[in-house]
Amino acid sequence: MSSSGLLVPRGGGSGRLVLPPGEAARQVIGEVLADLHSGQHRGVVVDSPPGAGKSTLVVRAAGELAEAGEPLIVIAQTNEQVDDLIDRLAQAKPELPIGRLSANDYTATDRIKNYSTVRVAAKVADLGGSSVIIGTAAKWALVPEGRWPWAIVDEAYQMRSDALLRVAGRFDRALFVGDPGQLDPFSTVETERWTGLTWDPMQSAVAALLRHNPELPVHRLPVSWRLPASAAPVVAEAFYPFTGFSAGTTAGQRSLSFAAAGFGGGAVDEALEMAATTGWALYELPARHTLRTDSEAAAACARLALRVLERGAVAVSERSPGGAPVTADRIAVGAAHRDQVAAIRAQLGAAGAGITVDTANRLQGREYDVVIVLHPLSGRRDATSFHLEAGRLCVLVSRHRHACVVVARAGISELLDAHPSTEAVHLNVPVKFPDGWEANQSLLGHIAAHRGMTSPHLT
């Protein structure tokens, strides 16, 4: 299916089509800030596809609101996100006093220790004088009083509705920023007790917000600065079929090459060459039903990641036009389960100690040059809703700036055909698109064309 017609950013009118990506993004950010300053809305929602400059927007909005003299809180989801935001905000606004609201046992990380403008405390009272106070949703939920004119809620699609309920009393108006394509928040409790209620505590914060306040403006960032031109259309078509986004860079601006030629690497080198030239590769293992911790697949993931290091990959991009070495910290391996992560980590050994290996949940919001993905459906007998979840696959295949290699047992498309979506449809529950089955098919359809020249089981 040709996708180009579907992939234009929607909502901006036809004029935006001809805008260069930077201009299109600036225009949306301008509209968001205008909505914030207008004072007409209690909330403004910004949908951001992977790597579309969400943090840049948050930092800019926080800076502008704070400079306008509006006391402000920022609600993030994890401590790491809080530290990230503080780091970026302190760099962007060196004069701005920032408070970090933390748990009692938190010790400041090196990243934020060096800023003289940042104060760390467990109580709001100890952060007096801070123009911006940043903390996790869990920490804000423990703040019993105080009300700020503004809040910025970061990663709002990862936040659960009940977490928003607990902190919403702390602000009058809020900017909600997040990626609707990533993993939905989840609960360990299985109950249909609240299904269909607009305040269902198990849905995302943005879903609850928009169901109660449908008049709020929703903006969409139109450009992914992370995903290369080879990946943006594929990810957009599979996971953002109605809104779409485009790549901020052209194919000519990004390239991946290897300092050492691949001798004796066989299928591994084939896959890496394919990934370097096309941005995608499918490293296919023979069809087999395996345990979750499929040792062959884990070994393949580790070998691919190590081989990128061994061959001295060099990434050319708009940030480093002269080329920058792809070091271990620029490589990630992603999987669905923690035990798979542990199995891959064990295979990597000391040589791959600096390589990130993590689950989709924990890779959310992070960025690497090269990402190796153990396909969630690899070697499985069944396709459960956990393994089919569109957000999980979306996170895994949208972390890279240059190339993504998917490791999978053959037979996933047959598995998908045997397990069509059978999720119950409930009254009064908004339908969510795309559904995981469809997204999986779409992505698989694309990467199937990127198998290495020789299949590993033939060599």
Add this chain to the structure above:
Amino acid sequence: MSTLTALARAEAVAAGHAQRITTVRHLHVSDRPLVFLPLSMAGEANAPLGALVGTDPVEPKLLVVPQPRNRDQRFGFAAELAEVLLPYLDSFRGVTEAVAANRGREVRYRYVDAPQVLVPNSAGIGFVRLFGRSTRFRRTDGDYPVHPSVPLLGQWLTFLADRAEHPGSGMLLAMTEALGLHWATGQSALEDAHLAALLAWIDPGDGLTGADAAVVAEDPLRWPPAGPATDPTFDNEILAPAMTAYEEAAASGEEVRRSRARGVLEEAVRSQLTPTWELMWRGVSLLRRLPAGARVDGRWAEDRDVFSNFTLYVDGGGYPQPRRDGAVNAAQRLHRLERALQSYAVQRAYDDPLVMADHRLTGEAFVGEVTLADPHRIDDSGKRRVLRPRIQVTTGDVVLVTVGAVLHSPSRPGQKARVVFVTPDLSTGQTDVVLELSGGLGRSLSPAPGSVPEVGDRLCYTTLSDSFMPPGEFPSREETPWTHGGPPQAYEEPVAPSVEDAREEWA
């Protein structure tokens, strides 16, 4: 399904009978449970057809609704059920015990025992929930007055069904789930939902294998479905003619004929329920034979607390539970359920090495022998000198914990063990884990006797923690924020049921 449960299911097939997946019982089993077997009429939403109910295995009380579509008879059934259930609940309101509350500053009272209602399967719990929903808003005056016990019954049924959602609670249990928690059979989960087939695997008897006994259990004449849905052949061939005969007899006005027709109908319903009644008590005795886990009593004490509180609420004239949870209530309830689920999972693992084995397989726990111990180690790097003994545990388990992680040992609650080094030995497959202990060591700079494991001790360490988690804070209902629709409407609040409530057509 965990790996070990999958293995146990395979072993059940090979062995020909169900395999235990726990070493202890993780549920409280009451000395005097009330068994409740509801039947509903096919094609009518939650229309009771009859029930067998009681606390005495040999003398169940049979309730029959001769015409389930008749609204008066339906609430007559509710009143009859209330005559059994409410006295049963009241019978636990005798002796109370004092419990220190609020860190010993207050004392509250709870009953020393609480009711336990057993239904055959999860559909039975669904029946309790729906029947509670259809009775708790009824009014005792107005157009369709019901007996005063009916709305009260509705409140209690709703209470029980809400409790059944709460992980670790034992106030309303489905027998198939209670048994399935302790045994793995060689059949599918769907087949396990049939109480007769499940018990056939656990206790086949008479030299049969579980699979053979399960085939026998599939005969609906010998082992009718455990309800609330009835066997369609029974519906067509026995129930429908008996019901028609009763209708005609009642219309004829002849009392003798009516009473004889009712007798036929009662026997028909009884025939469908009696086999399940026997199975239920067999299940109870199987569960009783298992020794209870160490933390079962603690969870039952929570049930007794909740029961005691709800009796106070009802005595105070509390309104029936609202139809739907409001935004704040829903969030609070989810929070409570999540806490309970986590604590239930941890407590089961702490109580039961076979459950802990599952966590050992996933790398969340390991069992090993103490190979080195430095019980007198002092850490003087900080402002104050503190006792920080170190031990080395050598294990053949997969160790996936990372340096810096805090571990706990089920046999040493109150003591934390921080991981200092993890050294795998690839040649032997063993891993040495060095742990630094804190807490539970006594007050001085030398450890209290027995507070530090000795060389040769075999111990389990895990990332699972049974320590107290403070409950979350939520806004009050009146402070429901604008993001969640603002303060709630009346129908989300507990209120006295209106005339309209009592007239709902479906109920």
